[in-house]
Amino acid sequence: MVWISRICCRKYGNFVDNLRLYVRGGSGGMGVPRLGGHGGDGGDVWLVSRKGVTLRQIKNRHPDKRFTGGVGADSSVQALKGEKGKDCEVFVPPGISVTTDEGKVIAVLNALGDRVCVAKGGRGGSLHSGFLPSKGQIRQIRLDLKLIADMGLVGFPNAGKSTLLTALSHAQTRIASYPFTTVRPEIGMVMYDDHKQVSVADLPGLIEGAHMNKGLGHKFLKHVERIRQLLIVVDVCGFQLADSTPLRSAFQTLHLLIRELRLYNKELLRKHVVLIINKMDLPDADEKLHEFLHQLENHHDFSHLLPDDATPEHFLKFQHIVPVSASTGVGIPLLKRLLRTSLEEQDAMATENQREDKLQELRRLQSTMSQWALTGPTVDTPHT
Numbered sequence: 001m002v003w004i005s006r007i008c009c010r011k012y013g014n015f016v017d018n019l020r021l022y023v024r025g026g027s028g029g030m031g032v033p034r035l036g037g038h039g040g041d042g043g044d045v046w047l048v049s050r051k052g053v054t055l056r057q058i059k060n061r062h063p064d065k066r067f068t069g070g071v072g073a074d075s076s077v078q079a080l081k082g083e084k085g086k087d088c089e090v091f092v093p094p095g096i097s098v099t100t101d102e103g104k105v106i107a108v109l110n111a112l113g114d115r116v117c118v119a120k121g122g123r124g125g126s127l128h129s130g131f132l133p134s135k136g137q138i139r140q141i142r143l144d145l146k147l148i149a150d151m152g153l154v155g156f157p158n159a160g161k162s163t164l165l166t167a168l169s170h171a172q173t174r175i176a177s178y179p180f181t182t183v184r185p186e187i188g189m190v191m192y193d194d195h196k197q198v199s200v201a202d203l204p205g206l207i208e209g210a211h212m213n214k215g216l217g218h219k220f221l222k223h224v225e226r227i228r229q230l231l232i233v234v235d236v237c238g239f240q241l242a243d244s245t246p247l248r249s250a251f252q253t254l255h256l257l258i259r260e261l262r263l264y265n266k267e268l269l270r271k272h273v274v275l276i277i278n279k280m281d282l283p284d285a286d287e288k289l290h291e292f293l294h295q296l297e298n299h300h301d302f303s304h305l306l307p308d309d310a311t312p313e314h315f316l317k318f319q320h321i322v323p324v325s326a327s328t329g330v331g332i333p334l335l336k337r338l339l340r341t342s343l344e345e346q347d348a349m350a351t352e353n354q355r356e357d358k359l360q361e362l363r364r365l366q367s368t369m370s371q372w373a374l375t376g377p378t379v380d381t382p383h384t
């Protein structure tokens with residue numbers, strides 16, 4: 001039996017997922033022409049990925065968001081070579097991508113302990129520079145945090161993603177009958193009776209054109225990149241953003257969602273996906289589910305139902321398809337079990353792939369060795 005714990009449900013209040021920093025390397029120290037002494041180089045500014053740090057902490061502790069390396073020491077009679085200025089280390093959470101103001105990605109810090117120099121200190125004065133020091137590098141950089149969770153709820157607004165997370169984990173998410181209720185990601189922990197847990201992220205609803213920054217656009221989509229599996233949530237009755245926009249059936253909604261994911265980053269479609277068909281308590285839900293499943297099975301026959309250019313080149317293969325009602329709780333225990341199963345299946349598949357890779361490697365080695373037994377090893381001769 002699966003059980004859930006209110007205590008273990010985490011909610012990230014005041015979530016900060018991006019931050020702009022001003023970083024400046026320290027200036028170099030003065031050289032001494034008379035003695036031929038070199039000034040010390042200025043200190044660099046480094047970002048270092050560390051556990052337990054949040055962008056909010058950085059923001060609170062350094063309201064001016066300025067980080068500067070130490071100044072290199074001047075050359076002197078006592079120390080002809082001046083000492084290097086102190087490096088400045090800024091601790092950041094893992095999962096950070098660092099970009100310049102022009103949008104150029106400088107680095108991605110994924111693993112704990114990853115580090116990158118974001119502003120180099122200036123050179124100390126030397127013969128080369130007429131013993132005058134140079135200034136350190138100055139940069140405005142942007143840190144973007146990509147959320148890490150086992151699974152992420154993805155869907156159009158109002159599909160019931162937040163209601164589902166509450167039903168799965170008792171996370172206290174905002175739920176309302178209007179689109180775009182969720183404006184920042186929330187994470188809930190689904191607990192199992194053997195104390196294993198699965199983290200599930202509730203993400204703001206997508207709309208058509210999200211890949212071009214419509215709605216919450218990229219602000220939301222970037223979080224999907226680091227999530228292990230997608231939980232695509234579709235309202236069995238479809239979706240209509242406003243009276244003036246067309247009503248999309250569940251089948252159409254699904255395709256439009258896939259299109260948005262693909263246009264943002266087609267690698268996302270390589271992830272494992274569980275399809276959740278929600279609101280099964282609504283009138284006619286059974287017939288609509290039947291029709292939707294039929295369309296899914298024979299999707300090529302129904303491409304005429306899709307809006308222009310919505311036909312995806314890649315059709316997602318679903319690990320599991322689960323009809324539920326997040327409001328009444330029907331199907332929720334099954335869904336909880338399937339979340340766990342789906343992650344275990346992915347782990348098993350990864351292990352199997354690794355085993356297969358090793359076997360292939362071994363076979364290659366064996367065939368090379370038997371070749372050698374016949375002909376002797378071939379040695380690459382350098383080109384003359």
Ligand SMILES: Nc1nc2c(ncn2[C@@H]2O[C@H](COP(=O)(O)OP(=O)(O)OP(=O)(O)O)[C@@H](O)[C@H]2O)c(=O)[nH]1
Binds near residue numbers: 162325326
């Ligand atoms: N009948 C029915 N209504 C549901 C169900 N799940 C959610 N709802 C209702 O649908 C509306 C939207 O629910 P939310 O959970 O806020 O939807 P969401 O997908 O998080 O929406 P956004 O945050 O705007 O993207 C609310 O009025 C819910 O009460 C369900 O299983 N059945």
Ligand SMILES: [Mg+2]
Binds near residue numbers: 163175181202203204
């Ligand atoms: Mg929501």
